[in-house]
Amino acid sequence: xxxxxxxxxxxxxxxxxxxxxxxxxxxxxxxxxxxxxxxxxxxxxxxxxxxxxxxxxxxxxxxxxxxxxxxxxxxxxxxxxxxxxxxxxxxxxxxxxxxxxxxxxxxxxxxxxxxxxxxxxxxxxxxxxxxxxxxxxxxxxxxxxxxxxxxxxxxxxxxxxxxxxxxxxxxxxxxxxxxxx
Amino acid sequence: xxxxxxxxxxxxxxxxxxxxxxxxxxxxxxxxxxxxxxxxxxxxxxxxxxxxxxxxxxxxxxxxxxxxxxxxxxxxxxxxxxxxxxxxxxxxxxxxxxxxxxxxxxxxxxxxxxxxxxxxxxxxxxxxxxxxxxxxxxxxxxxxxxxxxxxxxxxxxxxxxxxxxxxxxxxxxxxxxxxxxxxxxxxxxx
Numbered sequence: 001x002x003x004x005x006x007x008x009x010x011x012x013x014x015x016x017x018x019x020x021x022x023x024x025x026x027x028x029x030x031x032x033x034x035x036x037x038x039x040x041x042x043x044x045x046x047x048x049x050x051x052x053x054x055x056x057x058x059x060x061x062x063x064x065x066x067x068x069x070x071x072x073x074x075x076x077x078x079x080x081x082x083x084x085x086x087x088x089x090x091x092x093x094x095x096x097x098x099x100x101x102x103x104x105x106x107x108x109x110x111x112x113x114x115x116x117x118x119x120x121x122x123x124x125x126x127x128x129x130x131x132x133x134x135x136x137x138x139x140x141x142x143x144x145x146x147x148x149x150x151x152x153x154x155x156x157x158x159x160x161x162x163x164x165x166x167x168x169x170x171x172x173x174x175x176x177x178x179x180x181x
Numbered sequence: 182x183x184x185x186x187x188x189x190x191x192x193x194x195x196x197x198x199x200x201x202x203x204x205x206x207x208x209x210x211x212x213x214x215x216x217x218x219x220x221x222x223x224x225x226x227x228x229x230x231x232x233x234x235x236x237x238x239x240x241x242x243x244x245x246x247x248x249x250x251x252x253x254x255x256x257x258x259x260x261x262x263x264x265x266x267x268x269x270x271x272x273x274x275x276x277x278x279x280x281x282x283x284x285x286x287x288x289x290x291x292x293x294x295x296x297x298x299x300x301x302x303x304x305x306x307x308x309x310x311x312x313x314x315x316x317x318x319x320x321x322x323x324x325x326x327x328x329x330x331x332x333x334x335x336x337x338x339x340x341x342x343x344x345x346x347x348x349x350x351x352x353x354x355x356x357x358x359x360x361x362x363x364x365x366x367x368x369x370x371x
């Protein structure tokens with residue numbers, strides 16, 4: 001009796017299983033492709049970052065050098081500007097007193113301190129009426145912040161002596177406040 | 182026969198998902214971080230380049246103000262010349278019809294006067310006494326005010342005089358500059 005090998009029947013896979021298998025292979029290819037793409041890109045970017053870092057170093061050095069050169073000048077200009085703003089014109093005090101002094105009033109002793117913007121000025125006039133008028137004129141001036149009167153007395157010559165303590169507003173030292181400058 | 186193939190495929194898909202989560206996702210995040218880092222570096226370089234070019238423009242513009250800068254240096258010298266100052270006052274006083282009666286420049290030579298730590302601008306006060314008329318004093322003060330040294334007049338005092346001539350005592354102030362000193366911050370009250 002002859003022995004016959006029966007041919008094996010072809011295995012037929014269902015269509016959905018083939019689709020699933022192809023899908024799995026595509027996914028694998030996609031995953032591997034993406035992974036290597038990301039890996040290469042990361043390496044490239046790391047290199048790029050390093051290169052940019054080396055570009056930044058001389059740039060930072062140049063900035064630092066320029067700043068070292070310019071900062072002291074800037075500071076000095078600022079300091080000078082501040083100083084210039086605070087620079088006082090003592091002459092304004094004299095011009096103010098000349099402008100405000102009534103014809104029959106004479107100022108004599110004079111003490112001025114710029115820090116307090118204070119002037120102590122002694123003087124004399126003929127009558128109390130003129131003194132009162134002088135006080136009124138001073139009080140009405142916006143540049144006079146405060147006025148204290150002391151030492152009001154009648155001298156041997158019959159004149160009225162007085163001492164004013166004037167405190168001025170800061171504007172007294174600004175160039176344009178007093179006319180005749 | 183279908184079942185083992187299905188198990189293999191499903192297992193393979195699960196493996197892919199796990200691999201994607203543990204390998205792919207961190208890689209993607211790293212990629213995103215690096216991208217941001219590159220963009221950050223680009224922006225930083227751009228900003229630095231712009232800043233440097235601004236500094237260069239500023240430097241070029243500043244070189245056109247050499248005279249003005251020299252005047253500032255004259256007003257705020259690191260080491261003011263006391264001799265030059267004295268010569269200036271002698272000349273100005275006599276030119277304005279005044280007589281120099283007395284000077285006290287001692288404090289200017291004292292090193293202690295410059296010892297205000299933290300302040301770049303050092304105040305250097307000194308005093309002089311001059312005799313002359315009122316208009317002469319005014320002229321003198323006008324010249325002192327206009328001088329590029331920025332001389333401050335701290336106080337003026339003079340007594341009454343019948344003859345029209347009087348002696349005025351003036352306390353003046355010049356400045357020295359300490360470029361290395363850092364400005365004091367304003368003290369905050371408690």
